[in-house]
Amino acid sequence: MPQNTDDALVNEIDGRLDDLFAEDKTPKKADEESSDIKEYPLKELKAVILSIDWEITDDAMKRLADQVVGLKKRYKDDRIVFMLIQLLGSIGEHIRINKGKSHPDSFKFLNSLFKKLDKVVRTKGLTESEKKKILSVEVNKYKVLKDKLLPRKPVAEKGKQVKPAAKAKAEKADVLPIEAFANAMDQIRQLIRSEFKALRDELRSGKERK
Amino acid sequence: MAFINPKKKEVQVKIVYYGPGRGGKTTNLEFIYKKFSNRVKTEMVTIKTHGDRTLFFDFLPFDIGKVNGYDVKIQLYTVPGQVKYNATRRLVLRGVDGIVFVADSMMVRREKNILSIKNLQEDLANYKKSIFKIPLVLQYNKVDLSEQGIPLTSVETLQKDLNSQLKTSAFEASALKGTNVVTTMKKIISMTIATIVKELK
Numbered sequence: 001m002p003q004n005t006d007d008a009l010v011n012e013i014d015g016r017l018d019d020l021f022a023e024d025k026t027p028k029k030a031d032e033e034s035s036d037i038k039e040y041p042l043k044e045l046k047a048v049i050l051s052i053d054w055e056i057t058d059d060a061m062k063r064l065a066d067q068v069v070g071l072k073k074r075y076k077d078d079r080i081v082f083m084l085i086q087l088l089g090s091i092g093e094h095i096r097i098n099k100g101k102s103h104p105d106s107f108k109f110l111n112s113l114f115k116k117l118d119k120v121v122r123t124k125g126l127t128e129s130e131k132k133k134i135l136s137v138e139v140n141k142y143k144v145l146k147d148k149l150l151p152r153k154p155v156a157e158k159g160k161q162v163k164p165a166a167k168a169k170a171e172k173a174d175v176l177p178i179e180a181f182a183n184a185m186d187q188i189r190q191l192i193r194s195e196f197k198a199l200r201d202e203l204r205s206g207k208e209r210k
Numbered sequence: 211m212a213f214i215n216p217k218k219k220e221v222q223v224k225i226v227y228y229g230p231g232r233g234g235k236t237t238n239l240e241f242i243y244k245k246f247s248n249r250v251k252t253e254m255v256t257i258k259t260h261g262d263r264t265l266f267f268d269f270l271p272f273d274i275g276k277v278n279g280y281d282v283k284i285q286l287y288t289v290p291g292q293v294k295y296n297a298t299r300r301l302v303l304r305g306v307d308g309i310v311f312v313a314d315s316m317m318v319r320r321e322k323n324i325l326s327i328k329n330l331q332e333d334l335a336n337y338k339k340s341i342f343k344i345p346l347v348l349q350y351n352k353v354d355l356s357e358q359g360i361p362l363t364s365v366e367t368l369q370k371d372l373n374s375q376l377k378t379s380a381f382e383a384s385a386l387k388g389t390n391v392v393t394t395m396k397k398i399i400s401m402t403i404a405t406i407v408k409e410l411k
Contacts, residue, residue: 009278013403016274016282017396020249021242043359050316050360053232 042118049114061096080131083202084117087142090195094188105145113138146192212307212406220281223402224305227288228330229312230322234351235288237385239270284399300333308345308402310394313372315352317361327372345401348373348380349394354387
């Protein structure tokens with residue numbers, strides 16, 4: 001590369017970069033957000049979600065569960081916030097049970113839920129319909145994730161029947177892992193069912209109130 | 211040393227964003243790509259895995275035009291921060307010209323930062339490069355979290371932990387909000403090109 005003085009070169013590079021990347025300051029998106037950060041009610045929840053993002057420990061999962069309980073009490077009269085917290089608790093439970101083996105989308109969903117919860121709690125002037133829209137998007141994501149979590153029923157293939165003796169042998173060998181897996185799946189299934197029932201009831205009671 | 215093609219009058223500069231896992235390396239590149247995609251006119255390549263973590267690397271190439279008659283092509287890379295990807299991290303560092311060390315300002319990550327910068331020193335030594343000689347900029351990321359009351363390591367402590375011997379440029383930043391992301395990048399590009407020219411003298 002031809003040589004000039006160092007200063008001239010640095011100036012030239014800086015000039016190039018300034019042209020290409022002018023305007024470093026990003027306008028804050030949070031213009032509609034409440035500036036009352038000192039009383040930010042999701043502070044602890046955010047800290048614990050960041051911790052889980054880093055490492056899933058029993059302590060972090062317990063803190064998450066505690067936060068969910070506390071926030072549910074706090075927002076018991078705010079239906080939409082309450083339901084978002086309920087979803088958060090539900091996916092938190094899935095992660096607590098499965099830890100590192102949780103479905104990859106469950107972490108994305110946890111973060112997405114927190115972002116939406118944060119938006120609903122902090123943004124002043126959000127209309128009820130805007131909040132409902134946010135909730136409905138998250139409920140749909142929950143449904144999609146639920147479908148991924150539920151095991152598919154095995155389809156019996158013709159001509160591939162397992163001989164009873166071989167079957168019994170295989171069952172004997174796998175009895176513990178299969179049982180443990182089935183138990184875990186049952187727990188998840190029950191949890192999802194109960195969450196959905198609660199959500200449906202809430203939505204129904206909301207419509208009736210109107 | 212950067213890849214130089216005298217026939218084409220072209221210089222390729224490789225800059226790697228290094229640091230502990232979940233520190234914001236990918237977020238730095240994503241911010242640059244999203245904000246300036248109409249200007250850099252290239253695609254960002256990213257390979258992610260389980261839970262959205264960087265498995266291999268992110269790669270963002272762009273041209274900054276002619277400097278001293280040479281077309282300068284910048285290639286920004288990130289390494290996977292997680293400890294278990296040591297081999298991949300080393301591989302990405304091959305042929306590196308400049309480094310941005312993205313430290314996580316959260317108090318709970320203090321030790322991870324120290325460990326990571328030690329790893330960087332070892333990884334560079336593997337390629338017979340010195341952390342004290344290679345162009346290096348430190349970025350103390352996630353300062354925005356203080357607004358939410360999350361405990362952060364003070365800049366003084368970070369400087370003491372990471373920069374007491376290196377004595378290089380350091381910026382407080384928020385990759386998520388874009389604060390000082392471009393300033394960091396401009397600084398490392400400028401330092402790296404100046405070093406390449408010096409080496410060529």
